[in-house]
Amino acid sequence: MHRLRYDWRTLRNEGWLYGVNKALWKYWPDTLLIEFPGALPAGQERDVDMLKELQLFLLGILLLVCVFFYQLNVKSSCLFSCLPPQKSQQDPEALLGHGHGIVFIETSERMEPTPLVSCAVESAAKIYPGQPVAFFMKGLYDTTWLPSNSTYPGFSLLSAIDNVFFFPLDMERLFEDTPLLSWYTRINASVESNWLHVSSDASRLAIIWKYGGIYMDTDVISIRPIPEENFLAAQSSRYSSNGVFGFLPHHPFLWDCMENFVEHYNSEIWGNQGPSLMTRMLRLWCRLGDFQEVSDLRCLNLSFLHPQRFYPISYPEWRRYYEVWDRDLSFNDSYALHLWNYMNKEGMTVVRGSNTLVENLCRKHCPRTYRDLIQGPEGSGTGTLSAGNK
Numbered sequence: 004m005h006r007l008r009y010d011w012r013t014l015r016n017e018g019w020l021y022g023v024n025k026a027l028w029k030y031w032p033d034t035l036l037i038e039f040p041g042a043l044p045a046g047q048e049r050d051v052d053m054l055k056e057l058q059l060f061l062l063g064i065l066l067l068v069c070v071f072f073y074q075l076n077v078k079s080s081c082l083f084s085c086l087p088p089q090k091s092q093q094d095p096e097a098l099l100g101h102g103h104g105i106v107f108i109e110t111s112e113r114m115e116p117t118p119l120v121s122c123a124v125e126s127a128a129k130i131y132p133g134q135p136v137a138f139f140m141k142g143l144y145d146t147t148w149l150p151s152n153s154t155y156p157g158f159s160l161l162s163a164i165d166n167v168f169f170f171p172l173d174m175e176r177l178f179e180d181t182p183l184l185s186w187y188t189r190i191n192a193s194v195e196s197n198w199l200h201v202s203s204d205a206s207r208l209a210i211i212w213k214y215g216g217i218y219m220d221t222d223v224i225s226i227r228p229i230p231e232e233n234f235l236a237a238q239s240s241r242y243s244s245n246g247v248f249g250f251l252p253h254h255p256f257l258w259d260c261m262e263n264f265v266e267h268y269n270s271e272i273w274g275n276q277g278p279s280l281m282t283r284m285l286r287l288w289c290r291l292g293d294f295q296e297v298s299d300l301r302c303l304n305l306s307f308l309h310p311q312r313f314y315p316i317s318y319p320e321w322r323r324y325y326e327v328w329d330r331d332l333s334f335n336d337s338y339a340l341h342l343w344n345y346m347n348k349e350g351m352t353v354v355r356g357s358n359t360l361v362e363n364l365c366r367k368h369c370p371r372t373y374r375d376l377i378q379g380p381e382g383s384g385t386g387t388l389s390a391g392n393k
Contacts, residue, residue, distance in 0.1 A: 046063040095170050095214065099136050102215025102232075102251045105136045107222065108172065110203045112142040116157040118353050118376040119344060119361075122137075122369035126339075128164045129368065130225040139172040139210065160375055174202065177209050182261040196270045202247065204276040208261050216270060217251035222344035223247055223313070224364050225232045229338045231299075234306040235281055237311045238341075240293050243281040246341050247313050256305060260284050297336045311336040324361045325351045332360065340364065355379045 006122055098104065101212040105127045109120075116124065128136045140162070161167050183205050194199050209217045217229060223246060232251055240242040250257055269275050285291070289302030300307040315334055316323050321343035323329075332342065342361065353361050355377045365373045 012385070018196040033347065057157035093168055095137065098138055098168060098208075099214035099216055100252065103134045103208050103356045104214060105131055105134060105223050106214075107136070108203050108210070108218055109137045109138070109140045109142070109173065109205050110199050110206065114140065114142045114158060115155045116161065118157070118365070118372055119342070121161060121372040121376055122155045122353075122365050123219065123221045123223050123225075124161050124167060125164065125369040125372050126225040127219060130228055132166060133217075134166065136167045136256070137170055138167065139170050139206065141174075143169055143171045145171070146383050153175050155371075156257035157376055160371055163236050167348075172206060174206060177206060177213075178195055181209050181212065182265050183209055184256070186265045197273065198270070201270045201276050204280070205261075205264060207245070208264065211248070211250050212253060212257040212261065215250060215254075218247065219339065220246040220341065222342040223339050224342065226334060226364075226368055226370050227338055227341045229312075231306050231308065233304050234299075234309050235285060236280065236316045237310045239310060239317070241282075241291070243285050243307070244313065244341070245279060246283045247280070247339060256288060259287075268334075288295045307337070308338075312338050313341050315340070316343075318346055321346045321352075324364075325359050327358050328360045328363045 014054060015052060025068065099106070105178050107120075107124055107127075124136060125140060139294075158169075162169065174187060175371075178187050187205070192202070195201060211218050219225070229249065232247060233256070234249050236244045236247040238246075260280060264276055264280060267275070267280075267283075272279070285305075285307065288305065289300075289307070291300050291307055294309050297309050297311050299312070312337075315332070315337050324340075324342050351366055355362065355373075356379055362373075362377070365377055376377070
């Protein structure tokens with residue numbers, strides 16, 4: 004019987020354990036005793052160094068097997084509740100700082116996206132496959148442990164899409180180094196009117212100012228890429244929306260918007276911090292006329308996109324999305340469609356087999372959501388209001 008005793012710390016310090024999960028080190032004894040049965044052939048000289056190398060090789064195999072089973076055990080416990088490491092460890096600035104991200108926001112505590120919200124996010128991920136799609140959620144406090152598949156099927160569906168990322172919405176941290184921080188620290192959210200929407204208006208300004216990219220409400224279905232970098236979306240001839248807009252990082256227009264947000268804050272007036280704010284600032288920056296046919300307006304380095312780009316169906320006609328599809332509606336001049344879900348006080352839903360316009364949009368532009376979340380007339384699929392829908 005041949006025995007060889009190894010000091011565990013020596014093996015570690017000399018680099019024999021390189022690549023082994025450090026969490027395993029504490030479970031091993033200070034010394035290892037390895038035994039080999041049998042005797043060496045008579046008269047044959049052995050190179051002790053070669054024997055040690057052989058024994059260390061076998062030890063390495065043993066360690067790799069242990070590591071494999073350890074990591075398999077960890078993965079099995081997170082199978083439906085953990086984001087992949089490359090997602091859970093992402094930092095918003097590192098992911099979005101290049102100005103090419105697509106951003107969605109949820110300012111309520113709700114964690115489960117409705118089918119309509121899921122469709123909005125999935126369609127953006129599908130149209131912009133090489134760009135990160137970031138969903139900031141106030142109800143999300145930790146990006147490592149996430150809701151289970153059975154409890155939140157919509158959340159799990161979106162988490163499985165490669166370019167979709169979830170982040171906690173920490174407003175105080177988000178508003179640092181912006182004009183919005185002084186407003187946020189003195190406001191009493193519990194008594195503010197329209198707080199979910201006002202806080203969403205503020206958050207989208209800060210996120211796009213800090214990181215750049217495109218912001219979209221969670222009832223906007225993407226149908227083709229937006230070819231602009233700095234733009235506002237017209238919802239009517241001279242009135243801007245804030246449901247879709249895009250800018251490069253630190254664009255001065257957004258800084259001016261944040262200052263105006265604070266100076267003229269009044270949550271009692273619906274839209275005062277949102278579309279009305281964008282319209283006020285656009286008029287200060289530019290002298291724009293009316294749209295001519297389906298052409299966009301430009302001022303300095305800012306584009307004001309024609310209503311057909313996102314609002315081919317105006318808000319008084321929002322029910323058309325829930326009517327049987329009129330095939331004359333081609334949307335050839337549109338980049339995305341804003342479904343005006345805030346107007347949907349009746350709780351109209353996306354129903355499988357209804358042949359409505361919204362059903363056909365979901366089937367084409369968010370097929371995973373349509374397959375897994377859109378239900379038939381007997382189901383309970385819902386497209387009800389989200390704080391990001393305006």
